[in-house]
Amino acid sequence: MAGTEEDQKFCLQEVLDTFKLCLSENKEVYLEHYVAGWRGLIKFLNSLGSVFGFISKDAVNKIHILVTLLNGESGSQYVTVQSMVTYELENDLVDLTKRGSHPESGCRTLLRLHRALRWLELFLERLRTSSEEGKTSVMCSEAYNESLSQFHPWVVRKAAGMAFCMLPGRPAFFEVMNVGPAEQVVAKLGEALPLISEVYQITEELYTRQSLMDLP
Numbered sequence: 001m002a003g004t005e006e007d008q009k010f011c012l013q014e015v016l017d018t019f020k021l022c023l024s025e026n027k028e029v030y031l032e033h034y035v036a037g038w039r040g041l042i043k044f045l046n047s048l049g050s051v052f053g054f055i056s057k058d059a060v061n062k063i064h065i066l067v068t069l070l071n072g073e074s075g076s077q078y079v080t081v082q083s084m085v086t087y088e089l090e091n092d093l094v095d096l097t098k099r100g101s102h103p104e105s106g107c108r109t110l111l112r113l114h115r116a117l118r119w120l121e122l123f124l125e126r127l128r129t130s131s132e133e134g135k136t137s138v139m140c141s142e143a144y145n146e147s148l149s150q151f152h153p154w155v156v157r158k159a160a161g162m163a164f165c166m167l168p169g170r171p172a173f174f175e176v177m178n179v180g181p182a183e184q185v186v187a188k189l190g191e192a193l194p195l196i197s198e199v200y201q202i203t204e205e206l207y208t209r210q211s212l213m214d215l216p
């Protein structure tokens, strides 16, 4: 009997497939697939144990906000990240300089995941090019320090740093990815990274153009 989504094992191939679906022909980012990509990644995070629970909880909350917008009465405006940005800006639905009446806008929520996507890109690139003895905790904290950490207060940085120390070694990490031997994992990461990178770049350019990079 098939289990629930939470019971299913993480599979890197599935995340790869989801990120492939993210981009439309004219390079718009589909919110539905973007969110599905994160859901897959959270499955991986949950399999690492409860020490990562506070990270997973925050990511799940953000996904929940976006899914609620997607399924809401203005859902058709949230099909792509581009249409979401246009809709929310034209209708004054974004707190641009300080938190106010729109603390859960799609734009600010997606920005948090977008910043985390940069961490993921840096981390996966380190994993892909690491040796068998490479320490995932070091790769993870280097990637974090180069990206997400600048947006987090001291207490979050400290808690994240402690959680990273609990990461399993590279072989166990690769095992959880569920795509076969290490060489295949490395090849799959090589396929996934350009897709993640492109989604990141397109969002980054859009947010920069619209001056949305510092949403409170």
Ligand SMILES: CCCCCCCC/C=C\CCCCCCCC(=O)N[C@@H](COP(=O)(O)O)[C@H](O)/C=C/CCCCCCCCCCCCC
Residues within 6 Å of the ligand: 012, 015, 041, 042, 044, 045, 054, 055, 056, 058, 059, 112, 113, 115, 116, 119, 124, 140, 144, 148, 151, 152, 156, 160, 167, 177, 216
């Ligand atoms: C291909 C498979 C291998 C890699 C699998 C990676 C799986 C990662 C899955 C999820 C990553 C979590 C994404 C976290 C989003 C964080 C968003 C954020 O920055 N939130 C903060 C700001 O939000 P607001 O307060 O402004 O609403 C919030 O304060 C954060 C709280 C929680 C701490 C976030 C620490 C992030 C560390 C990211 C590294 C995750 C380590 C995973 C280890 C594999």
